[in-house]
Amino acid sequence: MKKVGLLIVVVMLCAVFAACSNSAKESKTITIGWLPNESGEDIKAAREEVGKLVEKATGKKVEHKTTTDYIIAIESIANGNVDLAYLGAQGYIEAKNKNGKVEPLVIPSGKSGTAEDAVYYSWLAVNKGNEAPFKDGDKFKIDNLAGKKFSFVSNSSTSGFKVPSNGIITYFNKIDKYKDLKKDDLLEGGKDKFFSEVLYGGSHQGSAVNLISGKVDVAAFCDTCVANYVSLESGDENRPGAVYKVKEDAAEPFDTVKGKEFSLISVTPVLNSPLVVNTDKISAETIKKLVEAFTSTETAANTNIFVTKDSGKTGIFAKTENEAFVVVDDAFFNPVRELSN
Missing domain, CATH: 3.40.190.10 (Periplasmic binding protein-like II)
Structure with a gap:
């Protein structure tokens, strides 16, 4: 401006x-x-x-x-x-x-x-070693997101719900099977739902720990809220394929998952x-x-x-x-x- x-x-x-x-x-x-x-x-x-x-x-x-x-x-x-x-x-x-x-x-x-350029980033992440279902050659895709255990932050979170849910809906609406998928379909999991299970972290830190501790397969959270607890291990910052590691001196709630690593499969800029x-x-x-x-x-x-x-x-x-x-x-x-x- x-x-x-x-x-x-x-x-x-x-x-x-x-x-x-x-x-x-x-x-x-x-x-x-x-x-x-x-x-x-x-x-x-x-x-x-x-x-x-x-x-x-x-x-x-x-x-x-x-x-x-x-x-x-x-x-x-x-x-x-x-x-x-x-x-x-x-x-x-x-x-x-x-x-x-x-x-x-x-x-x-x-x-x-x-x-x-007042933006931060909404991430979709998986634990390191679990990237394969979301890779197509060197590219990352979310086609296999359906049926997974998923963690949002809160349905009042911009980067921990609003942006990722909109991105998921926009992407899957192009697939005939999911052409009628709506936001409400992502709020909870179940046998006949898009996700098999949906958890809410309550905070970005909580959503990240839901992933890293193995409670879910994929989680949404943002870069800025976990920056104090993780470090970039490989790849480019805020880009799909980047691997982050929880610091050894990380404070709660990351103190239970020190040294664990996760990978980004999707990254979306969000207004500050x-x-x-x-x-x-x-x-x-x-x-x-x-x-x-x-x-x-x-x-x-x-x-x-x-x-x-x-x-x-x-x-x-x-x-x-x-x-x-x-x-x-x-x-x-x-x-x-x-x-x-």
Whole structure:
């Protein structure tokens, strides 16, 4: 996104926030809600660093609300039990459908420092050694996915359900036998279902462990949520055929599967996740302060927020090149909305 375009988006968002929140009765405390993926004890310091940024920008105390369920996080921002929340694109859309006063605040950018390449990756993976049914020469295909035991993250997850389920349906609808396959057909397994069994990890980490521990044949989860626990062993990062290994010092829930390896059979780019705000709880003035703080060059350079690979720190946001927080509007997430059409 070019600077002029970004300026227009900021002006538009300020107008939206002002219209929605001029009368907001603010608390002296800002509560931030986190999905299960970012609620682990191992990334507590990373959550607290975001909290420090919010406290410095607003002069308010920050409290963190961690969750064990996607629905709890989504409901919390929609009903005002939290003021800010870090959600996936699908989670944001669901929250906004429940309450139109939920708006995106910022997203982490791509390597370019803009929203143009602001993506992460949804993976379908199998345990190493089980790739053969999904290979056709040097290419990977998902033709043999039917009948397998499968793990999603949550049906409110963008990269752990929405994107992979849409990809599966689109692919198999071209096959006559599965031309009527629908999303609802993937929600649970059984003798007459597409999958023989369907599990839900509750988090991306949980879905990955469902696979690695042998509970399922194939699992959906994303790259960023497992990056702290695995390392690339062979192949190209975020490409089919890449093999990842669980680190020997991996924290829960990967501590039970240390050293195990898995392979990617399908990779799909996904829009980066937004930090969202309930504009009925936070005033336009405070929102302006938050936007300025999150999008500042100081924040982009904060290695406790944007963590480098060789820092030894466990983070939520990665710094590989020019990553920073950038402003987007609601329309940015329309490609995810369209997956439901």
